[in-house]
Amino acid sequence: MCKRLLLITTLLLAMAVPTYAHLTGAFADFLAIVYDETTISTLHEELAQTRADIEALTPQVAEAENVFRDNQQQAIMQLQAYAETGLDTWLTMMKQGNDVVDLLGNQWLMEQQITTYLQQLNVLYSEFKTLEQAQQSLQGHEQLLYAIEKNLQAREAFLAETAGLELDVIANYLDIDWTAEVEAHIIADLTADMNVINDELLQWVQQPALTLPEQWLNDKSAATYYFRNDHIYMEYELEFAHVLILGQVLQQETGDAAQFVIEAGFYNGFFLPEELLVELSGWSIAYETLQQLDGVDQPYITQQNGYLQIVSK
Amino acid sequence: MKQKIIVWFAFFMLVTSSASAHVMNRDNMYRDIAMSEMADAIVFATSLGIIRDVENDQQFKPSTTLTMKTLAAWYGAFQRLDGTSEHELATAAVAAGYVSTIEGNATYADVNQLYFDGQLALTNKQATLTRAEFAEFITTHAMTVFGEETLLAQAAFTAGPTGVVEAVNKVDTAYVLTIGGKPYTLGMHPSIIGNSVDPSIWTGQYIAQSFFAPNHTSDMHSHDAASQALQFIVLGDTPFITAISEVEEDTTATSLQTIEQALIIDEEPVETSSENNRMMWLVMFGVGAIVIGSLYMYKRKSLK
Numbered sequence: 001m002c003k004r005l006l007l008i009t010t011l012l013l014a015m016a017v018p019t020y021a022h023l024t025g026a027f028a029d030f031l032a033i034v035y036d037e038t039t040i041s042t043l044h045e046e047l048a049q050t051r052a053d054i055e056a057l058t059p060q061v062a063e064a065e066n067v068f069r070d071n072q073q074q075a076i077m078q079l080q081a082y083a084e085t086g087l088d089t090w091l092t093m094m095k096q097g098n099d100v101v102d103l104l105g106n107q108w109l110m111e112q113q114i115t116t117y118l119q120q121l122n123v124l125y126s127e128f129k130t131l132e133q134a135q136q137s138l139q140g141h142e143q144l145l146y147a148i149e150k151n152l153q154a155r156e157a158f159l160a161e162t163a164g165l166e167l168d169v170i171a172n173y174l175d176i177d178w179t180a181e182v183e184a185h186i187i188a189d190l191t192a193d194m195n196v197i198n199d200e201l202l203q204w205v206q207q208p209a210l211t212l213p214e215q216w217l218n219d220k221s222a223a224t225y226y227f228r229n230d231h232i233y234m235e236y237e238l239e240f241a242h243v244l245i246l247g248q249v250l251q252q253e254t255g256d257a258a259q260f261v262i263e264a265g266f267y268n269g270f271f272l273p274e275e276l277l278v279e280l281s282g283w284s285i286a287y288e289t290l291q292q293l294d295g296v297d298q299p300y301i302t303q304q305n306g307y308l309q310i311v312s313k
Numbered sequence: 314m315k316q317k318i319i320v321w322f323a324f325f326m327l328v329t330s331s332a333s334a335h336v337m338n339r340d341n342m343y344r345d346i347a348m349s350e351m352a353d354a355i356v357f358a359t360s361l362g363i364i365r366d367v368e369n370d371q372q373f374k375p376s377t378t379l380t381m382k383t384l385a386a387w388y389g390a391f392q393r394l395d396g397t398s399e400h401e402l403a404t405a406a407v408a409a410g411y412v413s414t415i416e417g418n419a420t421y422a423d424v425n426q427l428y429f430d431g432q433l434a435l436t437n438k439q440a441t442l443t444r445a446e447f448a449e450f451i452t453t454h455a456m457t458v459f460g461e462e463t464l465l466a467q468a469a470f471t472a473g474p475t476g477v478v479e480a481v482n483k484v485d486t487a488y489v490l491t492i493g494g495k496p497y498t499l500g501m502h503p504s505i506i507g508n509s510v511d512p513s514i515w516t517g518q519y520i521a522q523s524f525f526a527p528n529h530t531s532d533m534h535s536h537d538a539a540s541q542a543l544q545f546i547v548l549g550d551t552p553f554i555t556a557i558s559e560v561e562e563d564t565t566a567t568s569l570q571t572i573e574q575a576l577i578i579d580e581e582p583v584e585t586s587s588e589n590n591r592m593m594w595l596v597m598f599g600v601g602a603i604v605i606g607s608l609y610m611y612k613r614k615s616l617k
Contacts, residue, residue: 053370126348127376134345134372229341248335251513253483258511300514304340311508313517 047149050142057135064128075121082114140305144226147235147244154242155269178267178276182241187280189222189236194283196220201289205310210296212308229303232260243267247282249301249308258301259284334488334501336510343373351375351445353506353553354452360504360545361468363451365390367399375445381423382415388427424450432459455554465524473497473523473543478515488512490543492520500528500542507548515548522552
């Protein structure tokens with residue numbers, strides 16, 4: 001039985017290898033990968049779950065914020081009261097003949113109470129911010145899932161249009177479409193993004209937080225960027241093309257700039273092979289320019305949800 | 314999030330030869346821990362493999378009480394039992410006899426029994442704990458010897474180099490750190506306690522603690538993935554595991570800073586602030602000192 005299975009497997013491999021070998025075009029290898037027809041429905045399930053998670057978090061965030069705001073207002077009033085009555089209390093205690101040790105002891109106790117109170121308030125603030133951050137992150141994830149859905153729909157549409165054609169013909173079409181209709185546009189638009197960033201980097205910086213929000217770049221770019229703390233995603237659409245690019249903002253080897261380093265890409269749901277990917281060059285952020293900002297010294301960039309953060313070493 | 318992407322593009326992992334190592338820290342490991350005071354402990358416990366994202370949703374829910382089901386699933390995953398979902402792993406842990414039930418909330422005694430053979434002397438055995446407190450407990454006792462071994466050893470963690478990072482080089486997709494003149498390969502998905510997940514930034518920074526461990530099997534497809542590599546790094550002056558109490562003190566300082574920001578910077582206009590209040594106390598103290606001094610001098614003059 002084992003020998004028979006081995007023989008069948010060998011035969012299948014022998015048949016398969018020439019098929020792969022005959023494929024032409026850069027996308028050939030990736031078309032050979034089995035396409036899971038449940039992918040779109042699984043994506044929809046994930047979208048539904050994400051929406052449910054966001055909805056479930058909404059009242060929790062609101063409640064945590066209310067609790068924090070209430071306590072914040074009380075804290076403000078209490079601190080104001082301390083500040084306003086502090087001197088009077090001192091004078092009253094002095095009039096009553098309290099000695100210095102008592103006065104300092106009372107002040108220390110009061111400071112301890114304020115510290116404890118602020119710590120309790122900080123716990124509420126952390127809980128509120130944790131929930132808010134989780135909700136914002138899920139909203140960002142939902143946006144990204146929509147982008148992925150478009151990419152997969154483009155794949156389905158392409159496969160429907162090319163149904164019945166040989167695999168190598170489909171691969172050729174993909175290769176030709178990319179080279180003739182997409183590559184030059186996306187390279188030009190990436191270059192345009194690079195130029196905008198070079199020319200207007202200081203305008204991009206939001207003070208005093210020293211952030212670079214994705215929205216600013218999206219307003220000026222032909223692409224849509226999704227800045228996330230794990231990756232940077234770029235969605236690029238033409239009439240018949242949907243491209244998703246993944247990468248990270250990493251420091252260049254020269255150490256004088258951070259660059260959007262492109263790691264992977266998908267064109268109409270098909271993986272972009274490395275030989276095409278290397279033609280795409282991501283924008284960069286010059287440290288020299290950032291050093292013109294007050295308080296920025298030896299800068300580097302970290303990725304956050306919705307923005308890049310400028311940090312000094 | 315990345316895991317989700319891989320689900321949609323299953324073939325991505327097969328061909329992602331141009332991807333760099335992905336370093337994880339408190340900002341990107343889970344969606345909801347960055348603000349947690351125990352975020353670094355959560356990163357560490359996850360790095361050890363003791364905490365797993367068994368729900369595969371990148372949410373840790375730090376303030377949620379740890380349930381027996383989650384504890385059983387995490388322990389099942391740590392023991393490499395079959396299963397991927399929380400339910401599968403928890404059920405497998407029951408079948409393997411590690412836990413008798415997956416109902417209700419976990420206690421410190423349950424954690425002690427599972428991870429430390431019940432050998433830790435605890436005063437709060439029957440207290441329940443949050444998921445973040447579990448991470449802190451694991452971190453606190455990661456180096457505690459029980460039955461002639463430690464959790465670190467169980468997780469196949471061995472001590473790595475410390476010192477200044479003299480250089481960071483990228484060899485294909487793997488990063489190589491030079492410390493004390495020797496090269497050390499960074500894991501493909503290492504965790505750090507530090508601000509930047511970009512290893513290039515670490516040049517000149519000090520590594521206070523590090524650990525080697527094998528790369529995850531899913532990383533082995535990469536020809537750059539060394540079998541043993543640096544998987545956990547603490548950037549800064551203080552080792553993380555032996556510095557829990559100091560971290561707590563630091564956290565207090567951070568808390569005050571954070572709340573001051575909340576009172577001053579938050580969207581709603583705030584009429585006063587802790588900083589102003591502190592200044593007020595300083596002024597009051599100064600005025601008080603002058604008055605007391607004056608009274609003292611006045612009394613001395615009167616006596617003369």
